[in-house]
Amino acid sequence: MPPTPAAPPAWLSTWMSAGAALFFLLMLSVPSGYSVGGGVLLLGGLAVWWTSRRPGCQHPGAEHTPGAQAPAPWTAEDRTLCVLLLAIFAVNALAVLWHGDSGKYLDQGTRYLLAVPILAGLRRIRLRLDWLACGLALGLFATAGVAAWQTIGIGLARADGFVTSAIPFADMALTMAFWCLMGAALAAFGRRWGWTTLLLAGSLAGLYAMMAAATRGSLVALPILLVLAAIALLRRAHLRPLLAGIAILAAAAAIALSTLPIGHIAESRYAAALDEWHAYTQQGDATNNVGSRLEAWKAALISIPERPLLGWGHEQYDAHLQELIEAGRVAPFVGTLANTHNQFVEIWLHQGGLGLVAFLALLIASFWYFCRRLRAPDPAVRVLACCGAALPAAFAAYGLTQVILGRNNGVMFFLVSLAVLWAAMRQAERDAAQAKANHRT
Structure with a gap:
């Protein structure tokens, strides 16, 4: 040994x-x-x-x-997550070298490599979960403050924080708000009312920030988050605090949508999406938000079969895209877009089937490992498993309409959150097993 x-x-x-x-x-x-x-x-x-x-x-x-504490046993699940992180980095580096792309296209891929020591380190120490919960709630209070300052203070139509776009700002605010809500439920189960209040308020602050960003893509993840929460939390003993929390959130959201300016902005944004869909499907208008995304996907899906293994280099694809435009196969407006506005298509296009398989493997493996604990006997394990499963599930949903992991803020949020939540859940799982063993003796 x-x-x-x-x-x-x-x-x-x-x-x-x-x-x-x-x-x-x-x-x-x-x-x-x-x-x-x-x-x-x-x-x-x-x-x-x-x-x-x-x-x-x-x-x-x-x-x-x-x-x-004594070093936590290293398991096959830990090793698999690290191997998949390294595989994504390796495929990204191989694709960049193969295509002769600029070194800047290694930037996001390198973050997967650097996530390995973070994950390994977190698995070997004891995380202070109260510090984590406090940082999460206070961070959402500050985020809501930024959103209010941008929309009310300086008159921006949509809050975008400091992450260059309203879309990832809303996505990450929603994800953190969901985690706060789950933490509030866990605190309520333990009758820790101070923590319940703090985390519930943090969740409301995160929802406010999401609505202030008026982003439509975030809503795609909501049904997934609700299903995961129901699986983890629905117990007869927990029904009353859950219903109370849901009532508070529903009332706060209704007030925000009906009385604050963000409600009218959000409503107009969601109504516009339907108009844009009809304009593209009936008139071929690819210049609006919905139409441009669909046309970008069309161009990528035309091109991918030509280079299925490692995809197209960025400069190569730009030249190829111009050829498609000149041939009349795609609308000229696509040539003005920065990317394909779809995480899966973007990886498939520029890293080929190898990159897509590695990325899907990380999403599926991490989601499955967390989901295995959604019905664990210990409530802390269930809540942390739900928060963890929500991360790859939500980012898969967000990635349908944007390249959220193509930004440093998006990829850092995903990778660090994955490492923190995985380590926290395994720590709670170990503590629950130890408590059970002590009770038997």
């Missing part, structure tokens, strides 16, 4: 817990805020690896510190 690695020093638990809290606190409320928490977590993950290189060596004082 290989030697047992040393337990990391206890201060690394504080360091990485602070990094996770900072990540969500600053994610949407500060320009490039995700870099702060992400950088802290990366340094912490590397420090965990460095300090555990000597097998079986216990760091002085670690056994007396609440943050310390």
Whole structure:
């Protein structure tokens, strides 16, 4: 058997817990805020690896510190997630080299590589979940403040935070709001009313930010999130607090939509989507939001079969797209778009079948690993599993109408959240097993 690695020093638990809290606190409320928490977590993950290189060596004082614990067993699920992260990076690097693309197209792919030490480090320390919950709620309060300042204070039609677009701003705000809501439910089950209030208020703040962005694509994920929540939470003993929370959220959303300007903006945006759909399907108008997306998908799906393995280089595809336009096969407006506005099509187009398979494998594996715990006996495990399953499911939904992982903020949010939620759920699972064993003895 290989030697047992040393337990990391206890201060690394504080360091990485602070990094996770900072990540969500600053994610949407500060320009490039995700870099702060992400950088802290990366340094912490590397420090965990460095300090555990000597097998079986216990760091002085670690056994007396609440943050310390014996190294968590490394499982096949952990290894699979790391292998899939590395595979996505490898295919991205291979495609860039094969096509002779600029090095800037390695940027997002490199984040998958850097996520491995973060995931590995988080699995070997004890996360302070109260810090994480506090960072999440306070981050959403700040996000709602930014949204209010942009829409009410300076008169923007749609809030976009500091992530360059209203679409990812709304998507990430909705995802964080859902996590806050799940945390509020867990706190209510334990009759921790202070935490329940804080997290429920954070969820409302996140929903406000999403509505202020008036983004239609976010709504695609809502049914998925509701189904996951129902599977994880619906128990007879939990029915009353759940109904109370749902009533509060419904009332707050109704008030916001009926009395605040964001309600009218959102309503007009959703009505416009139907008009744009009819304009494209009946008149061939590819210059509106819906029509341009559909035409971009059409151009990509024409091109993909020509280079199915590693796809098209970015410069190669730009030239090919002009040929399609000149031949009258796609509308000229497509040539003005930055990308295909679909995460799956974008990967398939520029990284071929290899890239698409690697990406789908990560989404499916992570979703399945979390879903396996949705009916766990321990409520903390169920809630964290639900939050974790919501991440790949929601990003798959968001990716239908945008390339959300083509931005640094989007890919960082996805990868760091995946690592944090996976480590937190495995920690809760281990704690529940230990509590059960102690109860038996």
